[in-house]
Amino acid sequence: MATRLDPLDLYDVRSLLTDEERLVQDSVGRFVDERVLPIIGDCFDQGRFPKELIPEIAGLGLLGATIPEEYGGAGMNGVSYGLICQELERGDSGLRSFASVQSSLCMYPIFAYGSEEQKKHYLPPMAAGEVIGCFGLTEPHGGSDPANMKTNAKKDGGDWVINGAKMWITNGNLAHIAIVWAQTEDGIQGFVVPTDTAGFKAQEIHKKMSLRASVTSALFFDNVRVPDSARLPNVKGLxxxxxxxxxxxxxxxxxxxxxxxxxxxxxxxxxxxxxxxxxxxxxxxxxxxxxxxxxxxxxxxxxxxxxxxxxxxxxxxxxxxxxxxxxxxxxxxxxxxxxxxxxxxxxxxxxxxxxxxxxxxxxxxxxxxxxxxxxxxxxxxxxxxxxxx
Structure with missing residues (x-):
């Protein structure tokens, strides 16, 4: 008799994975089954992100999964990271969004565009879930046209002074740092801005009918002053x-x-x-x-x-x-x-x-x-x- 196919994997895509990739998928799948699914419906109803799960997510190596181990990451390949996203979103898109922003939008730019000092200072605690990031690109009027950016950073001595606003920012009110993109005289540049910096404000967006188990915020910058060491030195432009x-x-x-x-x-x-x-x-x-x-x-x-x-x-x-x-x-x-x-x-x-x-x-x-x-x-x-x- 023919073996009955897996109704969720008719082409046996799982057989195309390596042993390590299957192990990643199974580990995250168990976490979702045991820790996420029992609570996520209530979290959605309550409009609450389950931040109590962050230490477990970090403990599984899901934050900055593809970042090299020397910077605190798990050193996984791209397919493994994809499987992490698949399993987390099987639980809820809000949970996958949290990990996505932390890994791809915050840890990645520090790793790809940051100085060695920035990498060593930020990436290990971010992988451990001790420092949470958010990504400040989208603006209220910008949407699909990021080049129409109004947020600006002006040089003042050895510092930069940032003014502007960002919208629809996942993790905004959870974050300890924000990766902020701003117009400068030398084109668009990125800055790592601690959220306790004077003039920085995050305001959570409520009345959402989507991603209710996720933190979504607006960010405001009123003469936010950061040193040049906060600037990501290895990239300019969009x-x-x-x-x-x-x-x-x-x-x-x-x-x-x-x-x-x-x-x-x-x-x-x-x-x-x-x-x-x-x-x-x-x-x-x-x-x-x-x-x-x-x-x-x-x-x-x-x-x-x-x-x-x-x-x-x-x-x-x-x-x-x-x-x-x-x-x-x-x-x-x-x-x-x-x-x-x-x-x-x-x-x-x-x-x-x-x-x-x-x-x-x-x-x-x-x-x-x-x-x-x-x-x-x-x-x-x-x-x-x-x-x-």
Whole structure:
């Protein structure tokens, strides 16, 4: 008899992983099953980030996972980092966003663009979860046009004085440091700004219907003075923050796979047990067609992200390839979450089930770090050679 396939991995993508990659996935998966899933629905209801989990997340080596061990990281490859994102988002997008920002948007720029002193000072405690970072790029009026940046930093003797505001900043009110991008006379530059610096203010954003188990803030800079040693010395211009976003978007291509798998598993269990008109809902042709389509789309996303990870680890990954996977996988996941919510019927509108929570979270994931339209246009530019922005 043929062995029955894993409904969440029809193409046995797991067999394409190394032993180390499978170990990473299994370790994070156990953490999500045992520590995240029992509380995350309540956290979402309460609008609370489960910061009590930070020491455990750090203890598993999930913060700065790809950073070399000499700076406190775990020295993992890109595929392992992707699997971390997939498993964390199977729990909740807010949890993956926390790790994504800490790893790709805060630790990465210090590692890639920082001085040796900055690396040694910040990276080990950040990997340990003792210093939390946030990433200050997006501005209230800027959105998809980061070049339209108003936040500025002006040289004053040996210091820099920063003025401006940033919006939609994950971890803002949790953070001990902010990676702040600002216009200078010499182009856009990055600064590591301690959040207890005079003139710095973080204001948490409430009334959210998405990423409720995550801290989202607005940042304000009123003559925030930092020494030149706070400046990231090894990059100038938009390539600095855009390089960080490429790293984070890579992880985001993996995360929604976990969210979609969570929704599909929930609906497979529900339709097997739900009796309607005298038979299990799973025996309905319309339901099976929907389930089959979900499996098809999840499989496609798995293979996209795995190949993207192999390209990344070979040093061949291009931003357009990241855009294609982010666009495809976020669209896949949000469509599946909505479809699963529909199959669950009235029960699907409560956080007793995960589909509505994932669907609402994915409204943010499909928007941040490049909207779906922006990534479509990135691919279009690659195909035609014409910039249509």
């Amino acid at each position: 390539k600095g923050p855009l390089g960080c976003l490429t790293q984070a978007r890579y992880g985001i291509t993996w995360g929604p796979i976990g969210a979609a798998q969570a929704c599909l598993k929930e609906v497979l269990d529900y339709t097997a047990q739900r009796i309607l008109f005298g038979k299990p809902l799973a025996s309905n042709q319309a339901v099976q067609l929907k389930l089959a389509d979900m499996a098809r789309r999840i499989t496609t996303a798995q293979l996209l992200s795995l190949q993207l990870g192999r390209l990344k680890d070979a040093g061949k990954m291009q931003p357009t390839q990241v855009s294609l996977a982010k666009w495809n996988n976020c669209r896949m996941a949000i469509d599946i979450a909505r479809q699963c919510r529909d199959i669950l019927g009235g029960a699907g509108i409560t956080t007793e089930h995960s589909a509505i929570r994932h669907a609402l979270n994915l409204e943010s994931v499909i928007t941040y770090e490049g909207t779906e339209t922006v990534h479509e246009l990135v691919v279009g530019r690659e195909l035609t050679g014409i910039n249509a922005f």
